[in-house]
Amino acid sequence: xxxxxxxxxxxxxxxxxxxxxxxxxxxxxxxxxxxxxxxxxxxxxxxxxxxxxxxxxxxxxxxxxxxxxxxxxxxxxxxxxxxxxxxxxxxxxxxxxxxxxxxxxxxxxxxxxxxxxxxxxxxxxxxxxxxxxxxxxxxxxxxxxxxxxxxxxxxxxxxxxxxxxxxxxxxxxxxxxxxxxxxxxxxxxxxxxxxxxxxxxxxxxxxxxxxxxxxxxxxxxxxxxxxxxxxxxxxxxxxxxxxxxxxxxxxxxxxxxxxxxxxxxxxxxxxxxxxxxxxxxxxxxxxxxxxxxxxxxxxxxxxxxxxxxxxxxxxxxxxxxxxxxxxxxxxxxxxxxxxxxxxxxxxxxxxxxxxxxxxxxxxxxxxxxxxxxxxxxxxxxxxxxxxxxxxxxxxxxxxxxxxxxxxxxxxxxxxxxxxxxxxxxxxxxxxxxxxxxxxxxxxxxxxxxxxxxxxxxxxxxxxxxxxxxxxxxxxxxxxxxxx
Ligand SMILES: Cc1cc2nc3c(=O)[nH]c(=O)nc-3n(C[C@H](O)[C@H](O)[C@H](O)COP(=O)(O)OP(=O)(O)OC[C@H]3O[C@@H](n4cnc5c(N)ncnc54)[C@H](O)[C@@H]3O)c2cc1C
Numbered sequence: 001x002x003x004x005x006x007x008x009x010x011x012x013x014x015x016x017x018x019x020x021x022x023x024x025x026x027x028x029x030x031x032x033x034x035x036x037x038x039x040x041x042x043x044x045x046x047x048x049x050x051x052x053x054x055x056x057x058x059x060x061x062x063x064x065x066x067x068x069x070x071x072x073x074x075x076x077x078x079x080x081x082x083x084x085x086x087x088x089x090x091x092x093x094x095x096x097x098x099x100x101x102x103x104x105x106x107x108x109x110x111x112x113x114x115x116x117x118x119x120x121x122x123x124x125x126x127x128x129x130x131x132x133x134x135x136x137x138x139x140x141x142x143x144x145x146x147x148x149x150x151x152x153x154x155x156x157x158x159x160x161x162x163x164x165x166x167x168x169x170x171x172x173x174x175x176x177x178x179x180x181x182x183x184x185x186x187x188x189x190x191x192x193x194x195x196x197x198x199x200x201x202x203x204x205x206x207x208x209x210x211x212x213x214x215x216x217x218x219x220x221x222x223x224x225x226x227x228x229x230x231x232x233x234x235x236x237x238x239x240x241x242x243x244x245x246x247x248x249x250x251x252x253x254x255x256x257x258x259x260x261x262x263x264x265x266x267x268x269x270x271x272x273x274x275x276x277x278x279x280x281x282x283x284x285x286x287x288x289x290x291x292x293x294x295x296x297x298x299x300x301x302x303x304x305x306x307x308x309x310x311x312x313x314x315x316x317x318x319x320x321x322x323x324x325x326x327x328x329x330x331x332x333x334x335x336x337x338x339x340x341x342x343x344x345x346x347x348x349x350x351x352x353x354x355x356x357x358x359x360x361x362x363x364x365x366x367x368x369x370x371x372x373x374x375x376x377x378x379x380x381x382x383x384x385x386x387x388x389x390x391x392x393x394x395x396x397x398x399x400x401x402x403x404x405x406x407x408x409x410x411x412x413x414x415x416x417x418x419x420x421x422x423x424x425x426x427x428x429x430x431x432x433x434x435x436x437x438x439x440x441x442x443x444x445x446x447x448x449x450x451x452x453x454x455x456x457x458x459x460x461x462x463x464x465x466x467x468x469x470x471x472x473x474x475x476x477x478x479x480x481x482x483x
Contacts, residue, residue, distance in 0.1 A: 002091040002172055003027040004082065006034070007071065008104075010097045010127055010246035011056040012206040013063045015162035017125040018095040019169075028172040030089060031064060032072040033057055034081045035181070040189045044371060047191040048340035052204050052374040056245045058183045059205025069171045073181045078107060079114040086120055089172060094120050097127035097246075100286050101378045102293040129283045130159050130250055133290035143291040144284070145393045151280045162251040198339070209242035213253060217260050225271040231332070231343035232417035237275070238341070240375035243282070254279065285383030288393050295382050297363055299391035303480035304398070307391075307472050310359040318459050319354050320368055322421075325458035327434055328408035329353045331421035338421070340374035345411050351388030352402040356469040357460050362389035390473065398473040401466045408434030424454050 003022040010016055011033075022029050039045060057073070064071040074081045082094060094115055099108065112122045126132050136153045137143060144150035172178075186193050193199070202208055216237040220227070227235035242248035254276075261272045292300060299305040318324045322333035332346035342350070347369070354365040366385040370376050386392025412418055415433035419426045425436060427447040432439045437451050437458055444450050451457055 001025070001027045001093070002030060002089055003093040003095055004030045004032060004085060004089075004091045006032055006078070006082065006094060006096040007060065008033075008096060008246075009099060009244065010249075011060045012209075012247050012249065013060070013067070014165040014206065014210075015249035015252050016097070017127040017163070018097045018123075019166070020163045021123060021125055022093070022095040023166065023169060025093065026170065027093060028170050029069075030072065030085065030091060030172045030175060030178070031069065032074060032081070032085060033060070034078050035073060035075045035184050036077070037075055037189075040184065044367070046340075046371040047186055048194050048199075048372065049374050049376055050189070050191060051186045051194055051199065052241060052340065053245060054184045054186060055199075055201040055204035056206075056247050058201050059207070059247070061183055063206060067166070067169055069169060070175050070180065072175075072178055073183065074179075075181055079111045082111060082115055083118060085178075086115065086118060088178065089174070091172075092120055094122045096124055098124045098132065099128060100133055100290045102289070102296060126160075128246070128250065129286055130154075130254055130279075131157060131283055133287035136287070143287055145288070147281065147284050147394045150284050150287075151277065154280050154283065159254055160251055162249055162255060194340075204241065204245070204247065206247045209239070209248035210252075212238060212242065213248060213256060217256055221257070221260060221275055222264070222268045222271055225267075225274040228274065229345045229411050230417075231335075231346050232412050232414065232420070236344065240341070240377070240380075244375050244377045250279070281383075282377075282380060285379040289379040289382055292393075295386060295392070296378070299389075300386055300393050301391050301395070303477045304389075304391040304473065305476075306479055307361075307476040309355075309361040309472075311361055311364070312358070315358040315459060316354075316360050316364055318456070319350070319358060319360070319365070323456050324353070324358075324460075325437065325456040326353065326404040326408075326462075327415075327418040327422055327425060327436065328412060329404050331412075331418045334421040336369075336372050340372060342369075342373070345407075347384055348388050349402055349404060349407050351385055352396070353404055355389040356401045357404070357462055357465045359465065359469060359472065362386065362391060399470050401469060403462060403466075405434050405462070422455070424449055 003025055005019050005022045040050060061071045085091060115122050131154055136150060220235045223235060227233045239248060239253065243250060257272060257276060261269065264272055289295060319333065322330035322337065324330055329350050332342055332350045335346065336342040351362070351365055354360050355362050362385045366381055369381055383392060387395045390396050390398035408418065415430055418433055425433060428436050428439065428449055429443065436449065436455055439447065439451065449455055
């Protein structure tokens with residue numbers, strides 16, 4: 001009797017529910033990761049995102065080696081690879097953690113069907129979230145579409161505790177003889193490896209994730225509420241990659257936060273609770289996507305499905321490259337392009353700007369984020385985009401449109417963030433930092449920043465575009481009402 005444990009977006013050994021369940025059987029274990037080549041070659045996934053994921057796999061390989069084992073790496077379609085492995089080893093059980101996106105569910109259903117038909121017992125586990133889709137429903141047994149009542153129920157439910165890190169695992173005796181590919185690299189897929197110490201492999205593993213969590217719990221969590229909206233201050237947890245690749249377990253995060261909360265006082269309590277609320281948003285969006293799979297490429301709110309987006313390619317290119325002429329938007333896009341991560345406030349500002357100022361379809365922006373973000377998570381990305389575009393569940397109303405100048409002034413008051421990513425604006429006086437086009441000529445000269453030459457003229461006029469956006473949304477709403 002042998003159990004295969006299939007690692008996917010749970011690239012760790014600590015508190016791995018499927019691994020723990022397999023270990024309870026006392027059967028020898030074969031850990032495997034399957035590289036889906038078509039995805040690795042696809043333009044849908046950017047170099048940085050792929051590199052970060054491969055680095056996390058490399059770290060998991062090391063962790064298995066330290067346990068005296070080995071993570072098998074195989075390429076191909078999951079059902080073929082797993083059937084082949086069953087044939088080679090006589091394994092009779094397959095364990096994996098559930099994933100809730102529409103594509104993952106289709107893949108997993110197929111795998112379960114094929115392996116079950118070969119007599120393999122397939123066991124799936126809840127691991128990615130504390131409360132999975134379907135656990136929290138309204139009294140009418142419908143999924144929640146509004147966050148606050150969902151959150152209230154979420155907070156009342158008991159939470160699973162993390163399992164301890166395994167120190168020994170009963171491994172399949174021929175594990176080291178089984179064929180395995182080397183750890184994948186981006187270069188092997190014709191991609192460019194990002195350069196710099198922040199891209200070193202160990203930055204993306206389980207150990208780095210735990211260290212990051214500890215650093216956050218030691219300090220920034222206490223001021224999270226006050227500073228979380230300030231992109232110039234590194235005050236959020238930066239745990240999104242770890243939570244999405246699974247180098248950190250959500251139970252570990254949740255219970256560590258609870259420990260800190262138990263001894264917190266005054267304002268600290270509100271700050272820690274604000275952080276916990278973000279973890280609930282993560283689960284809220286998982287269930288929205290699970291119950292509304294059409295939201296991958298359709299508006300959740302049908303009245304906004306037919307907004308007449310202008311979809312100008314030149315505007316979209318300006319946005320992607322951070323050359324719109326609005327500093328907070330441009331600096332944010334540079335942050336994304338350079339680091340593969342963007343601060344949450346900036347994700348909201350850039351998404352709002354693309355949809356409401358440039359009048360480009362939210363699906364274009366969503367796809368660009370999916371390609372560039374190392375912390376890409378389909379449910380959170382769709383949720384964030386549809387919220388910003390006013391097409392989603394519990395979304396920003398369409399007539400509340402972020403002003404990129406006042407957003408910059410409010411959330412980057414000293415211009416530190418803008419100056420970091422747009423060095424050409426470094427000498428621009430503070431009063432103009434979020435609207436450099438207002439600089440008189442002589443100040444442009446003093447600042448070494450000629451507008452239209454060193455830094456672009458705004459590609460649209462916010463006040464005009466705001467009116468146009470509201471009219472287009474209203475038209476779509478009226479059209480829908482007539483159908
Ligand atoms: C347009 C848009 C696109 C987004 N795309 C993604 C994405 O692809 N992947 C992703 O993980 N998050 C996404 N988010 C949510 C959020 O911006 C990131 O989770 C957050 O910026 C990650 O940084 P952090 O870990 O420091 O967050 P923290 O503020 O420290 O939050 C802690 C954790 O809570 C979760 N979280 C926080 N905010 C949200 C949120 N609004 N929705 C869901 N979960 C949240 C994340 O897991 C995060 O790591 C998106 C938001 C918007 C507006």
